[in-house]
Amino acid sequence: GDxxxxxxxxxxxSEEDFLTIxxxxxxxxxxxxxxxxxxxxxGPQFLFRASRDKEKGSSRGFEATYDKGTTSFHLRKASxxxxxxxxxxxxxxxxxxxxxxxxKGTHLHVLP
Amino acid sequence: DPKIIQKxxxxxxxxxxxxxxxxxxxxxxxxxYWYRQSAKKPLEFMFSYSYQKLMDNQTASSRFxxxxxxxxxxxxxxxxxxxxxxxxxxxxxxxxxxxYAEQFFGPGTRLTVx
Numbered sequence: 001g002d003x004x005x006x007x008x009x010x011x012x013x014s015e016e017d018f019l020t021i022x023x024x025x026x027x028x029x030x031x032x033x034x035x036x037x038x039x040x041x042x043g044p045q046f047l048f049r050a051s052r053d054k055e056k057g058s059s060r061g062f063e064a065t066y067d068k069g070t071t072s073f074h075l076r077k078a079s080x081x082x083x084x085x086x087x088x089x090x091x092x093x094x095x096x097x098x099x100x101x102x103x104k105g106t107h108l109h110v111l112p
Numbered sequence: 113d114p115k116i117i118q119k120x121x122x123x124x125x126x127x128x129x130x131x132x133x134x135x136x137x138x139x140x141x142x143x144x145y146w147y148r149q150s151a152k153k154p155l156e157f158m159f160s161y162s163y164q165k166l167m168d169n170q171t172a173s174s175r176f177x178x179x180x181x182x183x184x185x186x187x188x189x190x191x192x193x194x195x196x197x198x199x200x201x202x203x204x205x206x207x208x209x210x211x212y213a214e215q216f217f218g219p220g221t222r223l224t225v226x
Contacts, residue, residue, distance in 0.1 A: 032212045043116075043202050043217030044155065051212060089155060093211035098167035099145075100210050102155040 002027040006090045006103035013080050014111050021075040021106045023064070023090035032093035033066055033073040034100065039086045085110045115139050116218035118203050123223045125193050132179075133188040133221045135203030143206045144186040145215065146178060150199035160210060161186055193225045
């Protein structure tokens, strides 16, 4: 079945570091790909989406490019801030069903 | 004003009992969903509804029953509760079909089963 694999566990960075969280997917066709962010005690929030090859999604300084060749949608940010500390989820819109499949989440800690 | 309301915020239940989790959305969306989040499975899709009709069910157990009395309501009834059901349950909605659309999540109901 369709699946999403992302950088597992925790990523610790200092402020102004460059961030990359890897996300790879397995699905047929052209599924929509998403990034969500979840802060403690809250529900996940939509960051952005891309739905075709080479399309770039971006929001709040974060960006990712849909790459069908490598089946990837890696999240990047040039300079992280302490306020970016949260759990980040890569997700895939299942093209054959009425649902979204989430990765296991990556916990980002940004140290001041 | 909160756009998606979930009640209660915290819920403690005893094994074998039944509870209903409430969800109302005021975004004018036509599709609603339930997710479960626990340490074992970070964010797990449970159900999707569109125009009050069940579209997808990924929950193996019939103990979990969604109920849609109005277009902007999707409650979740859980019967014969087990300690393994302890988790935070999130309701979400989207304007159009979730495969391509931004979802908005509620604040969650944290359920603890003793």
